[in-house]
Amino acid sequence: MAAEFQLEILTPEKTFFAGTAEAVTVSAVYGDPREHLAENHIEDEAYLFREDVSIDVESAELTVLAHHHPMVAALAPGEIRIKVDGAWKTAYIGEGFLEVGYDNVVQIFSHLCEWPDAIDAVLAAMEEEKEQERLRNTESLSEHRRSEIELQRMLDILRRKRGNVNN
Amino acid sequence: MSTQAEIKQHLKAVRQTRQITNAMYLLSTSRMKMAMQNIDFNLMYLERLRRTIAGVVVTAAYNDLRDDFIVDNMLGTAVFVVVTSDKGLCGGYNTAVVDLALEKMKEHEKPVVISLGIVGDRMFRDRGVPVAYSWFGASQHPTLNLASQVTSKIIPLYLTNDFHQIYVVYTEYVNANVQVPRCTRLLPLLREDFSDIEEERGAANTRPIFEPNVGVVFDYLVNQYCIGYMYDVLMQSAASENIARMNAMQNATRNADEMIRQLSADLNAVRQQQITNEITEIAAACEAGGLQKGEG
Known part of the structure; x- marks a missing residue:
């Protein structure tokens, strides 16, 4: 029986995993992404955090x-x-970080973590959500404009009516 | 006095409005419950993250943290991220947030506004405050995905230009009866923010390993922290918005009930009046025609 430790994997929505494990392997960031900027003569540090830019972060396995x-x-x-009870389980994880504490506790934080059988559904749902979001934005905007025009029209009618009374 | 037809028309209109307000009341009740599902768990997650960040801040040597995210004193232009609703009919919810934002903005020179929500965007424009960036549809249905999208917009803003302070103005959900507009600082983090945790950690002096180095680790930490924070802000705002709408709609429904009662009474009175008039007229006509009761 291999030595065990407490492992917790957390996302803002749920506890993905909590229990004892014998080992955990992740892909850790290797090298400094900011060096990538220096190499490509990009002075803008914000580049690293932009959603539309994906930088191939060098990673290495870390157990x-x-x-x-x-x-x-x-x-x-x-x-x-x-690795739980001698068997390896595989899951997928988004960007995040791992913390090994002082008392044989390992915590992993990420905004996304799913088992393989759920990851496709989750990614599909995310795509759909994005699409809906886009739709909702355009819809609610046009709805907003429409009601604004309608409101102006009504106010105009009111004003004209009032005008008639006063004349 | 209005005629029967007029009152009936009015009554019909009020009944229809009541149906709508009642439906909106029920809808916002269920939306509020949806928005609140994850608040508690996310708060726990944020607290854990804060501890980890504090651990890094405390243990890392002062100069190792070359990061832009943690500073000792704040300089530069302030950005205000204001979370309002996309739709109206929710009482003073939006006004309270926008008023607080405007008040806080007075303390800064040339503040910049980012608006999450159509109503806030309009209110700022009406008050002559330019809105740098507007995000529609974000506050209706808070999701984690959305929170990370918003974050990936805000962090580059923070790093570029001179925007070195980011404030979030939103409505905090305290409990079902109390929701308060709040203005909190998202970035930068200050060393003193973590002083409460620092003391607890003091005992454990072992320096952790940072993989690959403190700077990169801190970038990742802050990114995750901001995502969690924005998620929290969006959820609290959505919950508060729906509670405000719930109350507004409940009041509207109650008022409609009151009006319906009043109008029904009016309608009965008018109808009674009309019947009385008719009887009087018939009686008068009979009298004029000489047809007296009992004479047959």
Whole structure:
């Protein structure tokens, strides 16, 4: 029986995993993404955080076992493998980070983490949501404009009516 | 006094309006419950994140944190991210947020406004405040995905130009009866923000390893923190908005009920009056025609 540690994987919506594990393998960010900027002579640091730009972050596999020295690591999006009772489980994780605490506890935070059978559905839902969002934006905007025009028209009628009374 | 037809018309209109306000009341009740689903869990998540960030801030050597995200004193232009609703009919909800934002903006030179929500956007424009960027549809249905989209817009803004302070103005959901407009600082983080956690951590002096280095780790931490924070803000605002709408619609329904009662009474009175008039007329006509009761 291999030594175990407490593993917790959290997203803002749910606890994805909580329990004991023997090992966890993630793809950790390797190298400094900001060097990428220097290499390509980009002076704008905000470039790294823009949604429309995807930089191939160099990543390397990182496996954490029990009683690891305290560590904080940045995670690149990719696979995460958890070893529970001698068997490996695979899941997918978005950007995030891993923290090894002082008391044999490992916490992983990310805004997205799903099992393989759910990831397609989740990604599809995200795409759909984006599409709906776009639709909703245009819809609610045009709706807004329409009602604004309607309001002006009504106010105009009112004004004319009032005018008649006063004349 | 109005005629029967007029009162009936009025009554019909009020009944229809009441139906709408009642339906909106029920709808906002269920929307509020939806918006509140994740608030508690996300708060716990944020608190955990804050602890981790504090751990990094405390243990990393002062100069290692070359980061733009954590500073000692704030300089530069302020950005105000104001969360309002996309639709009206929710009482003073939007006015309260916008008023607070305008008040806070007085403390800064040339503040910039980013509006999440159509109503806020309009209110700022009406008051002659230019809105730098407007996001529609965000506050209706808060999702995590949306929160990360908003974050990926705000962080580049923070890093470019001279926008070195980002404030979020939103409505905090305290409980079902109390919702207060709040203005909080999202970025930059200050060292003193973490002083409460610092003391607890003092005992554990072991320096953690940072992979690949403190700067990168901190970038990732702050990004996750902002996503969580925006998610929280969007959810709290949505919950508060729907509660405000719930109350407004409940009042409207109550007023409609009152009006319906009044109008029904009026209608009965008018009808009674009319019947009385008719009887009087018939009686008068009989009298004039010499047909007296009992004479047959």
